[in-house]
Amino acid sequence: MAFPGLQHVAITVSDLERSARWYSALFGAEPVLDEDEEGGRFHHAVYALDGGMLFGLHTHQGRESGDRFAEERTGLDHISFAVGSQADLQQWARKLTELGIAHDGIKKAHYGSGISFRDPDNIALEFFAFPEG
Known part of the structure; x- marks a missing residue:
């Protein structure tokens, strides 16, 4: 199964x-x-x-803790959204910038590339693309 x-x-x-x-x-x-x-x-x-x-x-x-998110705590580390290509990542980088959302640009690794950013509660988010070709 x-x-x-x-x-x-x-x-x-x-x-x-x-x-x-x-x-x-x-x-x-x-x-x-x-x-x-x-x-x-x-x-x-x-x-x-x-x-x-x-x-x-x-x-x-009203029962929320009010604490800002921290990936060092046990639980969620980050949420990643799949994109299809490097060109898509570049478009998302531009969109984040247009929206005024801080990000650290496209980071490349042998297993893929991503753009990391955070929401208003500091929750770590990412756009990620697997290597092409």
């Missing part, structure tokens, strides 16, 4: 309104869902990305 791929990623944010504006600009789309969870434990705004992947922003009705 093959192991299934990821269907969605959900992250906890400190300010849903601020993060929804930021991610809407990054994704070039509005959430497809923005509602309280049935049991009232959390509220989520969910984006539909290409390939059927969902990306959710969660708040936990």
